[in-house]
Amino acid sequence: MKAWHVILVLVLCLLCFVFGRYTKKVRGEFVCKTDTFVRVDTLRERVPYPVYETVIQTVPEMFPVYITLSGDTVREPIFVPIRITQKEYLTDNYHAWVSGYNPALDSIDIFRETTYITKRQPARRWGLGVIGGYGIGRSGLSPYVGVGVYYRIW
Structure with missing residues (x-):
């Protein structure tokens, strides 16, 4: 040659x-090109209302009563029964359980919707x-x- x-x-x-x-000619985006985008969404809910309420137990709580007799003050405790309830809150985004005399969050299930989009370029x-x-x-x-x-x- x-x-x-x-x-x-x-x-x-x-x-x-x-x-x-x-x-x-390329239509759309490349499949091999990747970008990372972090976005934090804040979901604001109106004041939630309980869907279901259950009485768990009744606890006697001491309530002090002060009695004044002839210039002398006597402290006499009275036990008042207080109901401890568990309330269940349910929306499309979460399912929460709150209970107690001084309310505390027992557990919460959060339903987050995630969408994955993959664009393929035709060969x-x-x-x-x-x-x-x-x-x-x-x-x-x-x-x-x-x-x-x-x-x-x-």
């Missing part, structure tokens, strides 16, 4: 590369590129390297 043949093949390969690089079937293989030429069977049009099956 002569030197100008090799140079011509290399120049054609370079031209095909540049042609393919700057003429491809190009037809293309122009360097083709290599084995073929029949003037001198019989010989290796072949050239420029050609191809169709991708898979």
